[in-house]
Each structure stands twice: as structure tokens, then as C-alpha cells.
């Protein structure tokens with residue numbers, strides 16, 4: 240850690256990991272209710288648990304992004320953060336807002352737009368926190384060295400904060416509501432967050448492989464160009480059946496097929512950099528997470544996204560377990576795993592220890608990734624059967640669900656693996672203090 | 687390749703191209719907004735009752751179990767076409783009665799069956815909810831869903 244102010248990232252990562260634990264436990268409980276539906280049905284119904292699961296996910300991913308920005312911007316800009324105090328105030332606001340949202344949900348106070356259920360005051364809190372963040376980070380960047388990584392990171396963060404405005408715009412007309420809702424949801428995960436992901440990946444590659452900055456930065460611009468060129472009009476893949484005009488069927492299908500490209504490019508980028516790089520960085524776990532994240536993102540977002548994005552297919556699969564399968568693997572690969580890559584890279588430095596092998600951390604990677612892949616497979620099978628029975632044969636929803644019990648049991652099993660993996664990850668970050676296995680001989684010395 | 691595609695060129699293509707796509711997207715959004723208001727949702731007037739129904743729908747967070755026009759959670763049936771499924775699309779009074787009967791019967795308490803919670807709604811709210819669902823069902827959704835099962 241070269242700059243003192245990078246330390247604020249530590250607090251962000253700690254809160255993020257706590258919420259990560261809550262998120263997966265909530266998911267596990269929701270998965271349990273699928274196989275034992277009377278559980279808690281009067282005390283804590285499924286819809287509340289699901290809100291906790293999805294909201295915790297989004298908030299911890301954002302906290303991870305904020306923390307990552309606070310960690311990498313000082314190094315890139317070659318100066319201390321504008322204000323560490325503002326960064327802690329921002330975190331405090333977000334923590335209060337999160338706790339407030341949780342308590343509200345538990346007592347039944349919430350909105351009813353999926354993922355944006357936060358009470359109005361929490362939404363305002365998030366807005367204030369976002370403004371503080373943008374001011375703090377922009378002033379730091381403006382005063383220091385400008386790099387492609389900070390350019391892209393800042394652009395992604397600015398745009399994602401601006402899009403938050405649509406969280407407040409809720410027209411009475413349901414179809415309008417849905418159209419603007421996607422301005423937050425789709426333009427986050429398939430446009431602005433991709434910029435953040437690319438910037439973090441670029442930073443990690445730069446640090447760990449020792450490849451030339453020029454090369455990394457040129458790649459980055461090409462990646463984010465393909466992301467926005469496809470992702471903006473790709474929003475049309477959500478405008479097939481919600482009351483929007485028919486032309487979106489072609490626009491949405493065509494442009495969202497191109498959305499595969501940036502994910503393929505990020506995966507290729509990561510592997511090419513590692514292959515070309517001469518540096519032998521000791522933090523093997525961070526490298527594993529970086530490569531793993533970009534690979535799983537390609538499969539979850541790229542392949543599983545493509546699977547149901549053509550309107551002729553989506554007509555039948557829209558809103559089935561296929562959607563859930565894709566949502567899980569895409570979020571996991573692109574954003575969960577990329578955040579965990581950043582934590583894995585930064586934690587040893589934030590805690591003032593030499594980077595080490597982190598065998599337990601690597602084990603948690605395989606456990607979590609294996610679990611998420613298995614969950615995706617079983618949900619895809621369930622979704623295929625559901626699509627056939629319900630959408631083609633025309634059997635009633637509940638009768639079809641009764642046939643899918645086996646898959647939901649396997650999903651729960653996969654969930655157990657993911658929870659164990661997540662807890663192991665947190666343990667490996669916070670408790671383990673030394674090498675568990677002596678490092679092997681180093682062939683090319685690190686720098 | 688490296689001479690043709692320099693870093694600054696790649697950056698300029700990124701900024702210029704993105705701006706272009708934003709402009710196209712905004713223009714299409716404006717058109718779609720008009721189309722929704724004037725055409726696809728014009729089948730039934732957006733009355734105060736429908737508005738209240740939407741607020742009731744949101745306050746109860748129905749979306750975190752059900753899908754509505756295919757969006758939401760996958761734990762409970764599609765409701766964008768429930769009024770068609772019940773055969774009461776054009777009959778407000780029956781729509782209210784059948785919905786009210788359904789809401790009052792929850793939770794079913796049947797062992798091993800997914801449970802819908804009981805929501806304490808006034809008659810006015812339940813009527814509004816029924817109108818909201820009838821309103822949504824009249825939307826031109828390009829013939830989605832494929833059949834009445836939703």
C-alpha cells in the first residue's frame with residue numbers, strides 16, 4: 240500500500256463481505272422455501288426474503304466498487320484521496336441506509352419495483368452517498384495523473400450514479416414504469432457496471448502480470464467501446480413484451496447478441512495478459528479469481544444471456560427459471576467474482592502482510608464457482624421443462640412447478656456449497672495469518 | 687494493427703460511438719414513450735382506481751413472488767393475464783369478486799404447497815387491484831404470453 244488513504248477501502252470491503260454473507264444466507268433460505276414451502280410462511284414470507292437476498296447483493300457489490308475505487312485511484316493518480324473523512328461519512332450513510340432498509344422490510348415497509356424496493360429516504364441516502372463519492376473521487380483524479388483506467392472507472396461510476404435518478408421515476412402507467420425501470424437495471428449490469436468491471440480487471444492485470452500499460456489501456460478502450468455500442472440498444476431485449484413497440488424485437492435481438500463480445504474480449508484479455516506477462520506475482524489467489532471471474536462472466540452473461548436473448552426464443556422462456564439461471568451465473572461471474580478478485584488482491588496489503596498463496600482462498604473459489612455452475616445447470620434444466628410444459632403444452636403454472644421438485648432440491652445443495660465457499664472466503668481473508676502450504680520454487684522472480 | 691489502432695484513436699471511437707448510441711437510444715425512448723401512452727396501453731383508461739391498484743400492488747411487493755408481463759420473481763404464477771385466465775377480463779364486478787375471494791382464502795395452509803400471505807386490504811383497495819390487473823391485461827404485449835397458462 241503506497242498511499243495512506245487507500246486504507247478506507249478496508250472498511251468498505253469488510254461491510255461488503257458481511258452483506259455478502261447475509262445475501263447468500265438469504266438465498267439459501269429462499270431456496271429452502273422452494274422445497275419446504277410452509278417454512279416461515281406467515282412470519283417472513285418469500286417475497287421479503289427475496290428482497291433481502293437481491294438488495295443485499297446489489298448493495299455489497301456497489302460497496303465493493305466504491306472500495307475498489309478508493310483503493311486503486313490513489314495509486315493510479317499518484318496522490319492521496321481528496322478526503323478520507325468524506326469516504327467514511329459516505330460509508331456511514333450507506334450502512335445506516337442498509338440497516339434501515341432491512342428493518343423496514345422486516346416490518347413490511349417497502350416499495351414494489353423489483354430490486355428498487357428501498358423506502359424513499361433510503362433512496363435519498365444512496366443519492367447523497369453517491370454524490371459524496373463522485374466529488375471525492377473526481378477531485379482526486381482531477382488533481383493527479385490521468386490514466387485510461389481512472390477515465391473508464393470514473394465514467395462508469397458517474398453514469399451509474401446518474402442512472403440512479405430513474406429509481407425515483409415511477410410512472411403510474413405500468414408499461415412506462417417497466418421501460419424506465421430497465422434504465423437502472425439493464426443499463427447498470429450491461430453497460431455502466433461493465434466499465435467498472437473492465438477498469439478493475441485492467442488494474443489487476445497491470446499489477447499482476449507486468450504487461451505494458453499502453454497495451455492494457457488500448458485493450459480497455461476497445462472492450463468498453465464494444466460494451467456500450469452493444470449494451471445501450473441491447474436494452475431492447477427487455478422491450479419485447481411489456482407494451483413497447485414491435486421494432487424492439489429486432490433491435491433488441493441484434494444488439495444484445497453483440498453484448499457477448501465485450502465479455503469474450505475481457506476473458507481473452509485476461510488470459511492473453513497472463514500469458515504474455517513476465518511477472519510472477521505471489522498472490523496466486525487474486526490471479527485465479529481474476530481469470531475465473533472473466534471466464535464465468537463470459538459463460539453467465541455471454542453464453543447464458545445469448546441462450547434466451549433472441550425474441551423468438553424469449554417469447555417462450557421469458558420469466559422462467561431460465562432467467563433465474565442466467566441471472567445467477569452472470570451476476571456471480573461478472574460482479575461477485577470480480578469484486579472478490581479485488582478483495583483478494585488488496586486485503587493482504589490493507590492488512591499489512593506480504594501477499595501469500597492463500598490456499599484456503601483458492602479452495603473457496605472452487606467451492607463457490609462449482610456451486611454456482613451446478614445451480615445454473617439445474618435451474619436451466621428446470622427452466623427448459625417449465626418452458627415446454629407451461630409455454631408450449633399450456634399446463635398450469637403450479638402443476639408444472641410440482642414436477643420440478645428434484646431440481647429445486649439440487650439447487651439447494653448447490654446453495655449449501657456456495658454458502659460454505661463464501662464463509663471460507665471470509666475466513667481466509669480475516670483470520671488466516673500465514674502461509675498454510677509453503678510456496679513452491681519460483682522460476683521467474685517477481686518484481 | 688498497433689499503428690492504425692492507437693490508444694487515443696480507440697478512446698475517441700469509444701467516446702464518439704457511445705454518444706451516437708445514446709442519442710439513438712434516447713430518440714427511440716421518446717417514440718416508445720408516446721407509443722405506450724397512445725397505443726399499447728390505450729385499451730382501457732388509466733383511472734385513479736387503476737393508479738391506486740398499482741400502489742397496492744407495490745405496497746404488498748407482489749412482484750417478489752409473481753411475474754407481471756414476465757418480469758419479477760418466479761415463485762408464483764404470471765398475473766399479467768390472470769383476468770383472462772379467470773375469464774373476467776371485461777367484467778369489473780366479477781373480477782373484484784373472484785380476486786377478493788382469492789385474497790381472503792390466503793394463506794391456504796396446505797402442507798407442502800407454496801403459500802401466499804394474507805394481505806389486509808379494504809374493499810376499495812381490492813377493487814382497485816382488480817382494476818389494475820384488468821388494465822395490465824389489456825396492454826398490447828405483442829401477443830405474449832403464448833397461452834393462458836401465462
Ligand code: HEM
Nearest residue numbers: 428476495498540544545547548557558562566569570573
Ligand atoms: C453481467 C452481465 C449481466 C447480468 C448481471 C445479467 C443479469 C440479469 C438478470 C438479473 C436478469 C433478470 C431480470 C429480472 O428480474 O427480470 C436478466 C435478464 C435477461 N438477461 Fe441478463 N445479465 C447480464 C448480461 C446479459 C447479456 C450479455 C445478455 C445477452 C446476450 C443478457 C440477456 C438477458 C435477457 C434476454 C434477459 C430477460 C430474460 C427474460 O425474458 O426473462 N443478459 N439478466
Ligand code: HEM
Nearest residue numbers: 263266267269270562563566570571575654657759760761
Ligand atoms: C446460496 C446460494 C443461493 C441461493 C440458494 C439462491 C436462491 C435464490 C432464489 C430462490 C431466488 C428467487 C428466485 C425466484 O424469484 O423464484 C434468487 C434470486 C436471485 N438471486 Fe440468488 N441464490 C443464491 C446465491 C446468489 C448469488 C451468489 C447471487 C449473485 C451472484 C444471486 C443473485 C440473485 C439474483 C440477481 C436474483 C434475482 C433473479 C431474477 O430476478 O432473475 N443469488 N436466488
Ligand SMILES: [Fe+2]
Nearest residue numbers: 425429474477
Ligand atoms: Fe439486459
